[in-house]
Amino acid sequence: MTRSETQLGHGRSGSEMMGRTDVLSNDDDRPFAEIRKNIQDILRIIVTHRWAFFVPFCTVATAAFLMSLYYPRTYRATTIFERRNDPIVVNLPNAAGAASFQYFRSTMQRDLTSPEYMVDTIDRMKLTESFEKNEDGTLTAASLARRSSLARGLGSHVSVSTSSPSAHLDIVHLTYTGPDPQMGCKLLDEVKRTYIRRTMIWIHDFLKQQRDYVADQLAEAKTILNGSRRFATQMRMDHPYINPSDPGSITTGISQLEMERRELQRRKRDYDTSKGELHQLLATVGPAPVGPTLPTDDTPVMVEYVSDMTVELVKDLDDIDKQIANLRNINRMTDQHPQVQSLIKARHRVNDELNHQREQDQTVVVTSGAIEAGQSSSIQRLNAPASPWHAERNRLKVQLASLETKIKDIDLSLEKTDASLKHLYDAKNGIFQHQEVMEEATSAVSKAQSRRRELDSMIAKIDPAIEAIENGRLLQFTEGEAARGSSIPVNPKSTTILLLAILAGVAAGAVFVVLAEIFDHVYRSSAHVAKSLGLPILDAIDEIVTSQDRRRRLLGHTVLAPLMVSAFLFITGFAGAMAYLSIQKPWTYEKLRTVPLKTLQYFTIHKATTSDSELVAMVDLQDKL
Numbered sequence: 001m002t003r004s005e006t007q008l009g010h011g012r013s014g015s016e017m018m019g020r021t022d023v024l025s026n027d028d029d030r031p032f033a034e035i036r037k038n039i040q041d042i043l044r045i046i047v048t049h050r051w052a053f054f055v056p057f058c059t060v061a062t063a064a065f066l067m068s069l070y071y072p073r074t075y076r077a078t079t080i081f082e083r084r085n086d087p088i089v090v091n092l093p094n095a096a097g098a099a100s101f102q103y104f105r106s107t108m109q110r111d112l113t114s115p116e117y118m119v120d121t122i123d124r125m126k127l128t129e130s131f132e133k134n135e136d137g138t139l140t141a142a143s144l145a146r147r148s149s150l151a152r153g154l155g156s157h158v159s160v161s162t163s164s165p166s167a168h169l170d171i172v173h174l175t176y177t178g179p180d181p182q183m184g185c186k187l188l189d190e191v192k193r194t195y196i197r198r199t200m201i202w203i204h205d206f207l208k209q210q211r212d213y214v215a216d217q218l219a220e221a222k223t224i225l226n227g228s229r230r231f232a233t234q235m236r237m238d239h240p241y242i243n244p245s246d247p248g249s250i251t252t253g254i255s256q257l258e259m260e261r262r263e264l265q266r267r268k269r270d271y272d273t274s275k276g277e278l279h280q281l282l283a284t285v286g287p288a289p290v291g292p293t294l295p296t297d298d299t300p301v302m303v304e305y306v307s308d309m310t311v312e313l314v315k316d317l318d319d320i321d322k323q324i325a326n327l328r329n330i331n332r333m334t335d336q337h338p339q340v341q342s343l344i345k346a347r348h349r350v351n352d353e354l355n356h357q358r359e360q361d362q363t364v365v366v367t368s369g370a371i372e373a374g375q376s377s378s379i380q381r382l383n384a385p386a387s388p389w390h391a392e393r394n395r396l397k398v399q400l401a402s403l404e405t406k407i408k409d410i411d412l413s414l415e416k417t418d419a420s421l422k423h424l425y426d427a428k429n430g431i432f433q434h435q436e437v438m439e440e441a442t443s444a445v446s447k448a449q450s451r452r453r454e455l456d457s458m459i460a461k462i463d464p465a466i467e468a469i470e471n472g473r474l475l476q477f478t479e480g481e482a483a484r485g486s487s488i489p490v491n492p493k494s495t496t497i498l499l500l501a502i503l504a505g506v507a508a509g510a511v512f513v514v515l516a517e518i519f520d521h522v523y524r525s526s527a528h529v530a531k532s533l534g535l536p537i538l539d540a541i542d543e544i545v546t547s548q549d550r551r552r553r554l555l556g557h558t559v560l561a562p563l564m565v566s567a568f569l570f571i572t573g574f575a576g577a578m579a580y581l582s583i584q585k586p587w588t589y590e591k592l593r594t595v596p597l598k599t600l601q602y603f604t605i606h607k608a609t610t611s612d613s614e615l616v617a618m619v620d621l622q623d624k625l
Contacts, residue, residue, distance in 0.1 A: 061505030065575035077184030077485030085168035
C-alpha cells in the first residue's frame with residue numbers, strides 16, 4: 001500500500017467510521033455472521049494475494065499432471081472357459097478320486113498360477129527366445145532363474161474365480177491385471193490352453209497308473225482267491241460232515257443215520273426170523289438125501305426144472321435190493337424217499353413174478369444124454385431119487401440163499417452206517433475247533449471274491465475313462481472366446497488424476513496465500529491502521545495517481561496480466577489434457593508424443609539434405625574451376 005493510500009485512510013471522517021461501526025454491530029446480530037465474516041476475510045485475502053494463489057496453483061497442478069504421465073498404468077484383460085463333468089468321471093470309483101471333478105475344483109487356482117504352468121506358458125509364448133543360451137540350445141543358469149522370476153511375476157498378475165451353476169459345471173473366470181495391455185490377452189489365452197492341455201495329459205497318465213495299480217492288485221487278489229479256495233476245498237474234504245452255515249446239519253445227519261441203522265437192524269431181525277423159519281420148514285420137509293447118485297446111462301431120473309426166466313428174476317431181485325441198500329447207506333435216503341419207494345414197488349413186482357414163474361416150472365424126466373447135450377444150466381440134478389417133497393426143499397433152499405444175500409447186504413449197510421455215525425460223532429466232538437477253521441476259510445474265500453469283484457468293477461470303469469480321454473472326452477472343456485482387454489487402464493482413473501492435481505494446486509495456492517498474508521506488512525485500510533496504532537483516524541488522503549501510473553496500471557491489467565494468466569492456464573490445460581488422453585485415449589496420446597520427435601527428425605533430415613546439396617554445389621564449382 002502506498003503512502004497516499006495510508007493518508008487517505010487517515011483522512012476519513014469519524015462520522016463515516018461510526019456509521020460503519022453501526023452496520024457491523026447490526027451484522028453481528030444476524031445468523032452465521034461469524035462464518036460469513038470468516039468467508040469474507042478468506043476471499044478478501046485470496047483476492048488480495050491472487051497471484052500468490054494462481055501461480056502456485058497452476059505450477060503444482062501442471063507438475064501433478066506431468067507426474068501422472070509417468071505413474072504406472074494398470075490394465076485389465078478377462079476371459080472365461082467352461083469345465084463340465086463327464087458321466088464317466090461321475091461313475092469313477094473312489095480309487096480314482098484324484099481325477100474327480102471335486103479334485104480339479106480344489107486344485108484349479110493353484111494349477112493355473114503355479115510356476116510350473118506359467119513356465120510352460122511363457123515357453124509357448126516364446127518369451128524366452130532372447131534369453132542367453134548354452135551351446136546345446138538350453139538356457140543358462142542365469143536364464144533359468146530369469147525365466148522362473150518372469151513366471152512368478154506373470155502369475156502374480158493373474159487371478160482366478162469360478163461360478164458353479166450346477167454340481168457338474170464350472171465357469172472359470174481368468175483376469176489379468178498388469179502394466180502391459182498387449183501381454184494380458186495373449187497371456188490369458190495361453191494360460192487357458194496350457195491348463196486344458198496339461199490337465200488332459202495329467203488325467204490320462206493318472207488313469208494309466210491307476211489301471212496298472214488296479215491290475216496288479218487284481219492279479220494279487222486272484223492269487224489270494226485261488227489259495228483260499230484250495231484251502232477251503234481241502235477243509236471240506238477233510239471234514240465233509242461240517243457245514244459252517246448250518247452247524248445243526250450234523251445232528252440232523254446223526255438222527256437220520258440212527259433211524260437208518262434201526263431200520264436196518266429191524267430188517268435184519270426180520271430176515272433172521274424168516275431164515276430160522278425156513279430152516280425149521282426145511283427140516284420138516286422129508287429126509288435129506290444120503291449121497292450123490294448120478295446116472296451114467298440113459299436111465300430116466302426125476303429132476304426139478306428151473307427156467308431161465310426164474311434165474312433172471314432172481315438176479316433182478318438181488319440188483320434191486322443192492323440199489324435200495326446203496327440209496328440208504330450212501331445217499332442217506334429213507335424208505336419214504338420217492339426213489340426208494342419206486343425201487344420197493346419194483347421189488348414187490350419182481351417177487352410176484354418170481355413166485356408165479358416158480359409155479360409154472362414142472363418136474364420133468366430127462367436122460368443123462370439130455371444133460372450132456374447142454375441143459376445143465378437150466379436143469380438141477382438131485383442127489384436122490386425123485387420124491388414128493390424134493391421140489392419144496394429146493395424152493396426153500398433158494399429162499400434161504402436169497403435171505404443170506406440180503407442179510408449180508410444189510411450187514412454191509414450197517415457197517416457203512418456205523419462208520420458214518422463214527423465220523424459224524426467225531427465231527428460233532430470237534431465241531432467248534434473245525435467250524436472256526438472252516439468259517440475262516442469260507443470267510444477268506446468270500447472276502448477274496450468280494451475284493452476281486454471290486455477290482456474288476458474298477459477296471460471296468462477305468463478302461464472307458466482312458467478310452468474317453470484318448471478320444472478327447474472325459475473332463476470336457478469349452479474354451480469360449482479369446483481374451484478381451486482394453487487399452488484404457490483401470491488404474492489410475494482420469495477423474496482421480498484430475499481431482500488430485502486440482503487439490504494439490506489448491507493446497508499449494510492456499511499455502512502460499514497464507515505465507516503471503518503472514519509476511520505482508522502493508523496497511524491496506526484505515527481500519528487496519530487504526531487497529532494497529534490503537535488510535536482513531538481523523539481523516540485520510542486518497543492516493544495520488546499520475547498519468548505514468550495510469551499507463552503502467554493499464555498495461556499491467558490489459559496486457560501483462562492476461563498474457564500471464566493465459567500462459568499459465570494454457571500450460572496447465574495442456575498438461576491436464578495430456579494426462580487425460582494418456583488414460584482415456586492412449587493411442588491419441590502416443591501420436592501427440594511423437595509429433596515433436598517427428599518434427600525434430602524432419603528438420604534434422606532437411607538440414608542434412610541442404611548441407612549435402614551445398615556440398616555438391618561446391619564440388620561442382622571446384623570441378624568447373
